Amino acid sequence: MVARCRTLTNENVNDLIKEFKMPYSHLKQFKDHLNDRSKAKIAAYEEKLDTILWYYEDLQCPDVDDIISERLENGEEINLPYGKLMERLLILRKLRDTPSEIAAVGNVQDQNLVQSSKNKCYSYLLSVAESQLAKIKLPLESPVAVMGDPSYSMDVAIRTATILASLLTAVYSAKLNFFHTGMFLPAFTPKTIDDVLTLALTTKAHGLTANAGGLVSYYDNKEI
Known part of the structure; x- marks a missing residue:
């Protein structure tokens, strides 16, 4: 097995996966050919x-979505931290809701299959x-504010702020x-x-940025 797997190439990777259970860390370099x-x-x-x-x-593909759902149905646990799991959910949601991703599959029947498998997987991961989230406890004192920078090129800051807000709103309002x-x-x-x-x-994301802009109303209203 070791000798065979040392000769992995773009051309033979799928054939060798049929024979051997190789860790994905070893296969990742061939991801575009799987x-x-x-x-x-x-x-x-x-x-x-x-x-x-x-x-x-x-x-990602419909069969993988179904396998994830099945493994969760069978009681397998996910040990990813809350923040990483939310980031994964964002990716899944974006792929599910992007028409070009679904349309690329081909006919309408296949598109419906993709949509259905992603919806099921998404629902399980939401749960x-x-x-x-219900189990998280943090040693912070209220009031707590989360301020996100939505200026140009700050899409990551928007996603980070909303994920943090979901956590801190649940725990500290x-x-x-x-x-x-x-x-x-927010809208x-x-x-x-x-x-x-x-x-x-x-x-x-749009506009310029001034960090103090997020604090002014809190000072004016004497909330901090």
């Missing part, structure tokens, strides 16, 4: 579900994230706002994890 059958086999035999979720973009040259409130106040993901994906 077919859906190989991806499904990796998702089925990889010891930790965390690994499949961590590299979800590489392995896991909600369970994790934290307030979420965004700022560029002034402070503004809506997220109440659920699904809301958090929606807000993270729909809040667009």
Whole structure:
């Protein structure tokens, strides 16, 4: 086995996966050449579900979504930290809701299959994230505010702020706002994890930035 697997190439990787259970860390370099059958086999035999979720973009296909759902149904635990799990959910949600990703599959029947498998997987992972959130305790004193910078090129800051807000709002009723040259409130106040993901994906980066802009209203209202 060792000798055979040392000769992995773009051309033979799928054939060797049929014969051997190789860790994805060894296969990742060939990710662009894996077919859906190989991806499904990796998702089925990889010891930790965390690994499949961590590299979800590489392995995503309807069969992999179904295997993730099945492994969760069978009681397998996810040990990813809350923040990483939320980031994975954002990726899955974005892929699920991006028309070009679904349309690339081909015919309508296949597109419906992709949508259905991602919806099921997404729902299971939402439940896991909600369970994790309910268990989190942090040594902070209220009031707590989360301020996100949505200026140009700061999409990551938007996603980070909304994920932090979901955590701190649940634990400390934290307030979420965004700022560029002034402070503004989010389009809506997220109440659920699904809301958090929606807000993270729909809040667009724009404008300049002034860090103090996020603090002015708190000083004016003597909240801090």
